[in-house]
Amino acid sequence: MKKPKLAVWKFSSCDGCQLSLLDCEDELLTVADKVDFAYFLEATRAKLKGPYDISLVEGSVTTPEEVERIQKVRKQSKVLITIGACATAGGIQSLKNFANVDDFINTVYAHPEFIDTLETSTPIAEHVKVDLELRGCPIDKRQLLETLGALLVGRKPNLPNHSQCMECKMSGTVCVMVAKGQPCLGPICHAGCGNICPSIDRGCYGCFGPKELPNVPALTEKLSDLGMTKKQRHDVLRTFNAAAFAKVENGHG
Amino acid sequence: MTTKFTTPQSVIIGADQLDRLIKALSGLGYQVIGPKLEDDAVQLLPLTGADELPLGVVEEQAPGTYRLKPAKTPAYFDFTHGAHTWKQYLFPPKEKLWSASKTPKGLVIDDSMDTPKYAFIGVRACELAALGVQDQVFVDGEFASTPYKERRERVFIVALNCRRSGGTCFCVSQNTGPNVKDGYDLALTEITDKAGHRFVVEVGSSRGEEFLAKLETSQANDTDLKVAKKAVKKAAKSQDRTMPANTADILLRNQESTHWQDVAKRCLDCGNCTFVCPTCFCSTTTDETNLDGDTASRWRQWDSCFTLDFSYIHGGSIRRDGAERYRQWISHKLTHWHDQFGVSGCVGCGRCITWCPVGIDITEEVKALAKGK
Known part of the structure; x- marks a missing residue:
């Protein structure tokens, strides 16, 4: 062949x-x-x-x-x-x-x-x-x-569209947001990185971009509860996937 | 998985015997799994001795938060359930079903199973109930899993009566705890009073009875039993969260409620609740191949009803709206589970409340639906 x-x-x-x-x-x-x-x-x-x-x-x-x-x-x-x-x-x-x-x-x-x-x-x-x-x-x-x-x-690759959280849970990584109060974009982020950041004790900063139908406003409210200012909440979505997050930040994509 | 047998009298072991218990189980070839402090949480991890158990640690749990703090009393088990569930050992997140390799002799199929002999230390009543629920799916059900069955049959269970409830526990209202009823080999109740740090040990199986001979035990007196009972009662009393008794009906009557949209506004669809739930059993199947293309393997891995792929059929996903996905999860767990398995799919452990990043409380949502919101 x-x-x-x-x-x-x-x-x-x-x-x-x-x-x-x-x-x-x-x-x-x-x-x-x-x-x-x-x-x-x-x-x-x-x-x-x-x-x-x-x-x-x-x-x-x-x-x-x-x-x-x-x-x-x-x-x-x-x-x-x-x-x-x-x-x-x-x-x-x-x-x-x-x-x-x-x-x-x-x-x-x-x-x-x-x-x-x-x-x-x-x-x-x-x-x-x-x-x-x-x-x-x-x-x-x-x-x-x-x-x-x-x-x-000739098969379909396994590339999940679900949240980063599911990847963390499957690998046994403890949720940094729930257990440590660290801001994390995992719940609105696309899985696939091998949960690198949460497994080394830091929140996901979204380098894989938004997951399917992300509920950004709901997470933003949580980030606010965790002490992030309005500017910080804005900036955290303006990195490698800035344009993609901008499209979904007011509700499900 | 214990057969009926006559329960012998309860005995007492000193706290120093825990180490012997763990080591004796290891000596019998068990892979001992129990609570261990790591990453600011109690996790269920391999143990080699009692010195690895979190001594004098409790946790505060509330919707969306979990924090450890030092306990007033140096007890071994006053924290409640932590970040993990036992299901990750019996129903692993990702498991190879079989693989096939091209060899000069032809196609070779490998369907060997990974079925370690586990001993679980500190299984709580809600968790025993959850194991019972998963057994219905994987041992007795139409879709029984042979590796699950094998792991389940071999597992040695050292259960634990909770003498403290966590902040999101509601096992009392689900009638699953905090005292263990059956399905264990040995059950411990911790006592820390002037008479010393010790455990009341109840025996739940002949295997447990046989094992007990490896420990230094003494007869439990009435005071010991009374103290143990009282502590568990106190834990039960301290729970202020409840699930309404007629939950199954409430959900059935409110399938079209506008409240589902209210939940959807808060719900992240992240799937955390389903993965921390000790009864959620959904999985998907994926095929993998190596780069050489000479080996293919089929895997079963956890899946969640909160993803779009979960309900994807020809033409698209059935449940595109977050409201529909939350309704699916909770209606299956709290209503249709009764039709399917004769019990509720909720054992009242409260993990879905604690580990929901935005603290959505399943009991509060049911109550809101009941009000016809």
């Missing part, structure tokens, strides 16, 4: 999610044995022409060039999977959606005239059809391997 061709595409992002693939140290050779890295600049200079069986897309759309390029990627991809908070939700850079972009550009860059950017940072799914989404900042490598493994044999 011919090996499927895998491509990894970068849009506006930090490269951390692509690195998760390279970080699959123990499994990387098996992956390399099963797929052809047809286009993966972070790993190899070799470039194979499309079409591609699986495209992993990292990053959000923030420039006019990216608006066009994502269409080309989609056209060449049988299965398109977005990886990480940038690609699935617009990333931390979607903070610009809530501000005047020119103000940022003028503050940050010595030569603002060289910057050609859009007013907003948007997830890939706002531009093209996305077949699967892997959440997180960065993604969880087990979820990545699960997804690749599932596609290789």
Whole structure:
């Protein structure tokens, strides 16, 4: 059987999610044995022409060039999977959606005239059809391997949409909010990270973004009871998945 | 899982015998699980000796909060149930059902089971009732689970009569506690008075009776028994939370109540209540394959009626509204469970109240529905 061709595409992002693939140290050779890295600049200079069986897309759309390029990627991809908070939700850079972009550009860059950017940072799914989404900042490598493994044999990957709380409970992690009064976004957050933060004694800060139908107002009230100020409650939802939380913060998504 | 036998007289063991009890059970090949302090909570974890038990610790529980504090009396078991349930051992969150591997000799199926021999230390009356409820599903039911059955048959239960109630306990109104009735090998009641730190031990099975020979015991006198009884009565009296007696009817009559929307406004749909509930038994099945594609495994893992996937069928999820999901959970537990199993699905432990991040109180919701809100 011919090996499927895998491509990894970068849009506006930090490269951390692509690195998760390279970080699959123990499994990387098996992956390399099963797929052809047809286009993966972070790993190899070799470039194979499309079409591609699986495209992993990292990053959000923030420039006019990216608006066009994502269409080309989609056209060449049988299965398109977005990886990480940038690609699935617009990333931390979607903070610009809530501000005047020119103000940022003028503050940050010595030569603002060289910057050609859009007013907003948007997830890939706002531009093209996305077949699967892997959440997180960065993604969880087990979820990545699960997804690749599932596609290789033609089954549905196990990617739960439920709350982070369920992941904590299944692993026996004690609820940091109930037992310690620590603010935690777990009840409105998408599971899948392996409950990293609560298991090291800190609340979830939402890098996997909102879960299915999150009840943000109900949690916000609890965060207020735990002593978070209005600004803190606002800011805690304005991180890696800022644009995604903004859409659901007034009620179920 | 105990058969009927004539109960011998209760005996007394000194508090120093707890260590011997744990070690003797380990010596018999049991994996001893009991309360242990970790991460600011009492958890149910493997024990190797009595020095790992939380001595002199109690907890404060209220809707949405759980805090440990030092006890006035250095007792071993004055805290009540903590962050865990025994179900995570008998009905593990994720369990492999079988796997199949391609080998040069052909397809090899592995359906071996993980059925450790557990000994549970400090199982409370509500929790024994919960084990009874899960037994109906996994031992006697249409969907019986062989590994559950095996683990359940082997488990050695050292039960505990509570002499203190937690802040969200309502076992009295569910008629499950605080005194244990049956289903144990040994049952302890802790006594800490001038006469010393000791336990009244009741024997509930021939296995328990046989095991007791490994400990230094003395005859329990009338005073011991009286003190023990009184302490448990006091725990019962201190409970101020109740579930209405006609709860099953209240829910049936109020399926269209506007109150469900009121709950939905507060409910996070996080599923915590279902995972801390010692009777909730829902699971889903998933298939996994390795990257090589030469091994496939089928897993059973906990599922919750609060997720959209739970009611997903062709065309979408049936219960998209949070109100519908909360109604499903509570109506099954408190009403339809009676039709299905002849008992309530609620044993009154109060875990769903304590561990709900926003403190939704199942007893208060039933009362609000009763008022026709």
